[in-house]
Amino acid sequence: MTDATTGSGTSPRDLTRLTAVRMADGLAAGEFTSVELTQAHLDRIERLNPALNAFLLVDADGALAAARAVDEARTAGEELPRLAGVPVAVKDIACTQGLTTTAGSRMLEHFVPPYDATIVTRLRDARMPILGKTNMDEFAMGSSTEHSAFGPTRNPWDLERIPGGSGGGSSAAVAAFLAPLAIGSDTGGSIRQPAAVTGTVGTKPTYGGVSRYGVIALASSLDQIGPCARTVVDAALLHEVLAGHDPLDSTSIDAPVPPVVAAATGTRDLTGLRVGVVKEISGKGFQPGVLTRFQEALDHLRALGAEIVEVSCPHFVYAMAAYYLILPSEASSNLARYDAMRYGLRVAPDGSPSAEQVMATSRDAGFGDEVKRRIILGTYALSSGYYDAYYGQAQKVRTLIADDFRAAFEQADVLVSPTAPTTAFRIGDKMEDPMAMYLNDIATIPANLAGIPGMSIPSGLADEDGLPAGIQLLAPAMEDQRLYAVGAALEARLAQEQGGPVIDRLPEVPETAPEPGRHTAAGTTQEGTA
């Protein structure tokens, strides 16, 4: 971690380099105020967001008001939650009362929710100032954030590259020190894959561990909300804020939250731990530099006392296909509500059109290509005569994948793989090839199908391009704490062996984005002048 000098002489801007833990401690100790801390982030957002396009909306007034209230409460001697005063960014998929919530879609460009998502309520209850709403692939469909209707987010490691997706806004914001913590949502890897390609940490909790109420649904049986952070313990602290039973979400688990913070701050000794390497998602088609860092990570795990075993999950080869049936099917139904009748973009054809016609033209105008592709695919997969062959069969494959995991967890306590097959690719490279884009999530999707928790932590920089790579950890359902225990131990070991955390090697982020390259899809970049 960058040296965090504190005290009266500290320039507020330096505060953004601290970990969330250090921020919380500094606030508690009175070293700085939440207003100073929040303002430091707002200043950095103002300076760098034009190039990164990580935030779609910055709520400076709201964040500062919350910060001020925390500072006053602290002065008054109130007992405050651990992260009180530490700012946070929220993916624009979570409804925020009074703050435009777009899900990255033209359809919801002007939608102002009359209510807060449960996780937003929890952030407010935890007294965390909300800096703003982060960019994402439209309705979370994508792995690059290029499918945002409001332009792509750029990777702070290289502005010509994607920050992952769908939660590229949150990962870029955290990686570029625009926010210490952010919320993500993960349907097939949208927290973990962006974390991997930006050198940050991201967790997809056990399905049902965090409330989905108020989070715009992509695929209800796969979606899960989780934390984005720069360290494992920071992620654990935010995880604990978010997690817990919510009576407004029928699929929310009514059981104690796994002890993630305790695990992240516990022993670094992994003696006796069995780590399973999943054969099917740890080799073929993966970038060599990514695999090299992965193999080294296995060595480090061994050095920490873990036993490495190879496990096979034979049905994982069908996971992508099953996922790309289940997700579009559920999404086609979840996105039916965007019909221009009660809210959202309304585009009427000429003449005196019927409601049906206005729905159809509005949906054509309001949705981007990837959303249309998936809605049509899902509608087809559910339609009469095709259900059994597509949706029905995909659900059976889902059972087999869950069975594979069950068998694997009999041989291992946690499973590992590289998080994504490659480091960040260039903006525009895969926009015309949806299938190539889908393959980014090959290693992350099985966890969503089975509902188990997963985490990505940085494994280092790939030799060939100097860009971050990630290692994915997977644990059985409701055993999220295992991810944090192993993640924290590995993180510490890697920092020790690599001369510091990966994020410390982030180059200076330019204040302007490069000219749109030949790869960049026309009309999607916002910054054109040097």
Added chain:
Amino acid sequence: MTISTRPVHQEDTVPYDEALSRYEPVMGLEVHVELNTATKMFCGCAATFGAEPNTQTCPVCLGLPGALPVVNATAVESAIRIGLALNCTIAEWCRFARKNYFYPDMPKNFQTSQYDEPIAFDGWIDVEVPANEAGEPPFTFRVEVERAHMEEDTGKSTHVGGSTGRIHGADYSVVDYNRAGIPLIEIVTKPMLGAGDRAPEVAKAYVSTLRDLLRALDVSDVRMEQGSMRCDANVSLMPVGAEVLGTRTETKNVNSLRSVERAIRYEITRHAAILDAGEKIFQETRHWHEDTGITTAGRPKSDADDYRYFPEPDLVPVAPSREDVERLRGTLPENPAERRRRLQAAWGYTDLEMRDVVNAGAVEVIQDTVASGASPAAARKWWTGDLARRANAQGVAVTDLGVTPAHVAELDGLVTGGRLNDSMARQVLEGVVAGEGGPAEVADARGLELVQDDGALQAAVEKVLAANPDVAEKVRGGKVQAAGALIGQVMKEMRGQADAARARELILATLGVDA
């Protein structure tokens, strides 16, 4: 997609008897019942009828982005109780499913319903079909129930005519989502065969029986005129002797008991005309028009009805424990038909009298009135007579007049105890309805009491006899009926405050005639 064209004879009809001579009608009824829960099916919005538009909505029932449903526990219990009352099997495990189709009054553009896993299935109910005007006898028909499942209602759209549209020449609709998400139970029968020419009567009797049953269960207001009970009627014909079911039409908007019978009758005559012409029934939705008594074509069934059902991923399965099911079985009221039979026997009413009581919605109040000490005959007389007439005139239920069973029993006591005569009792009742107090109180306040003193009555008798010597002579000569005119005059003389029977006795005694 090929769109078949509608054959030419689709709107002709043949006389009913003629249709029945050649075809056997087959019916299927789908009844939607709005539950009377406090809140909606999947959210905590109030489910009351008649609120200001869009004041009972929330992110869930408006289908806002991110909102999620949570099942109303009471609605599930009501569904199970309905299933049990219909002699259904209650599923050990069932799920909700999404029925996907676009319609502006449906906020999510899918209806959360149940598909191949209903909460209740394979039941039956015996329906008593009364004698008809043609003199055909009453009979009992067993209706097989295929399923009863849980779902949610839609919002209500109102069409605004073109001339009032803001865009010149355009017409548009306005939508109120207060009703969206109100719990519905859909009860679907198996095909009903074998009722022959009585089929429309069977359908009406079924809906009527169902209504009584749901009212007894206290799970719904079952007000067809308010839409809390709605009926869709499927009708098909098969040639007499055939074994294969014909093509059916589904008639919607059949929202009164009388309409159920009429709409089915109409569809039978329409189908028969088409089949007689050698044409095919066009499978479609039809709309019933109460005013003109006909159905008109709606939307043809097409692949737009590809509902793409799949299990609702935002809800978890419903798996009622057998203990819960038995506990709910214990809460079932007596079957209304059986209960009626039992009470009729106990009260000694004729079939006609009992039917009047049922039609007046007075079974419960009469039961309570009898329990409060009145005779069954008196209780019936008051509730289906004076009180029913008043209720009818005011357009309210007989139970909403402000008169309680205890009042009626008390009034009956005043009559049988000789304090009031019938006409005085009517005046007292008027005072009770007007809120002047209980019967005794009203009688006191209005000074209504039979004159018990024979002296005053005898004086009045003698005065009347003296004024009507010719009538008195007739009576004396044996025409006892003629005394009626004298009694009327005596009562008038007494300002109504006399016992007419005693007046008669005194008149006859004075004239020396045996009663």
Added chain:
Amino acid sequence: MSNLSRDDVAHVAMLARIQLEDHELDRLAGQLDQIVDWVGQVNEVAAADVPPMSHPLPLVNVTRPDEVRPSLTAEQALANAPDAEDGRFGVPRILDEE
């Protein structure tokens, strides 16, 4: 062989209430055909006796008590409406309305 023709895509798009323009149809039809072919791999798995898994959680019977919670006001409900009139949502004419 093509799984999904251009006409099929147009038809399914209308089921999904998306009025695709011709150039979109041209582009999406080819991509979707390829994707449908690829997801069809799930049928390579012999799974006749495998139960379908529609949900990752084994939960059942999650309900709420029948207690009224505050609703939105009509103003809040209508705040995002493209069109409203007298407390109701304004929508274009609805086909097949009674």
